[in-house]
Amino acid sequence: MTNRILILGASGHIAHFAIEKLLKSTDDHLVLFTCHPQSLAEMDPERTTIFMGDTLSPDDLAQVMDNVNIVYANLSNPDIQQQAANIVAAMDQHQIKPLI
Numbered sequence: 001m002t003n004r005i006l007i008l009g010a011s012g013h014i015a016h017f018a019i020e021k022l023l024k025s026t027d028d029h030l031v032l033f034t035c036h037p038q039s040l041a042e043m044d045p046e047r048t049t050i051f052m053g054d055t056l057s058p059d060d061l062a063q064v065m066d067n068v069n070i071v072y073a074n075l076s077n078p079d080i081q082q083q084a085a086n087i088v089a090a091m092d093q094h095q096i097k098p099l100i
Contacts, residue, residue, distance in 0.1 A: 003028040004067055008055055008087065009074035011039035018072060023047060033064050055083040061090035072100040 005022065009015055010032035022028055023044070030048045032040060037052045053060030056079055065071075071091060075083055091099065 003070050004031060005029070005070045005072060006031045006033060006064060006068040007072045007074060008033045009076075010034040010050075011036045012074045012076075015072075015074035018074070019043075019048075031064060031068055033060075055086055058086050058090065061086050062093060065090050065094040065096060068094070068096060070098045070100070071096055 003026070005028050007015055007019060007030055010019065011034040019030060019032065022030060028047075030043075032043070032048055032050045033053055033055075034040065034050070035052065035054050037050050040050060043050065051060075051064045053064060055061060055075060071087065073083075073087060077083070087099070091097070
């Protein structure tokens with residue numbers, strides 16, 4: 001089964017390693033969510049979708065979670081509590097359970 005994995009904070013340092021590993025060892029499709037898409041290396045459009053957005057925006061999160069079945073949150077900033085609340089609400093709305 002091919003998963004659609006949403007990676008929040010995809011331009012982060014640790015997310016880079018997760019993206020690399022997932023692309024090499026799975027056939028999953030990665031949805032890369034970042035407010036800095038210019039920081040991402042060129043990606044295979046067959047295996048990745050890049051979405052520019054902000055985890056503080058419930059609308060951005062609701063839009064990006066369509067057809068996703070796993071969420072990986074690579075986030076760190078002073079607004080982490082609000083980000084977490086927004087992420088969980090969007091996941092609940094789309095009935096997504098796995099959160100890494």
